[in-house]
Amino acid sequence: MLTQLPEEAQTYLFLDAQKRDPVTARRVYLLRILWQERYLTRQGLIDRVETLMRYACFGEKSWKDNFYRDMRVVKAALKQAGYAMKYSRKSEQPGYFFAGKPALHPNLEKALVAALNELDPHQIEIYKNISPSQKFFQACSITNLAKKVSISREKS
Numbered sequence: 001m002l003t004q005l006p007e008e009a010q011t012y013l014f015l016d017a018q019k020r021d022p023v024t025a026r027r028v029y030l031l032r033i034l035w036q037e038r039y040l041t042r043q044g045l046i047d048r049v050e051t052l053m054r055y056a057c058f059g060e061k062s063w064k065d066n067f068y069r070d071m072r073v074v075k076a077a078l079k080q081a082g083y084a085m086k087y088s089r090k091s092e093q094p095g096y097f098f099a100g101k102p103a104l105h106p107n108l109e110k111a112l113v114a115a116l117n118e119l120d121p122h123q124i125e126i127y128k129n130i131s132p133s134q135k136f137f138q139a140c141s142i143t144n145l146a147k148k149v150s151i152s153r154e155k156s
Contacts, residue, residue, distance in 0.1 A: 038103045039095035
């Protein structure tokens with residue numbers, strides 16, 4: 001049985017499959033995103049996965065079929081682990097969610113709270129007074145740094 005194998009060996013094989021197989025990679029990214037965030041619509045999930053994979057990985061013509069096929073597998077995997085994935089059609093909060101779970105994974109919520117606690121009102125006032133070109137330059141710098149961090153995480 002697979003569960004009797006060492007977890008490290010399973011993880012290594014899983015990561016290898018993810019690198020070589022775009023379908024596995026798509027499904028892994030879907031699962032990771034859904035585990036962290038709730039109430040994401042189909043398009044929101046597709047956008048996030050395609051950003052992480054850096055190309056239109058769901059395909060140009062059959063993207064609907066690929067997405068729904070992937071979601072069936074992801075939902076089955078979650079069901080095996082004891083989680084029920086649902087879809088809300090409410091206009092104020094549409095998207096996929098776990099029944100009985102908070103809108104954000106507790107770890108992500110802690111990270112957001114910590115980030116908000118680090119905001120400095122003095123720095124915000126300074127930022128209000130800088131020129132649009134300086135703001136643009138800062139935004140580009142932040143985006144470039146985030147991309148470098150994301151790429152380095154994927155390589156490790």
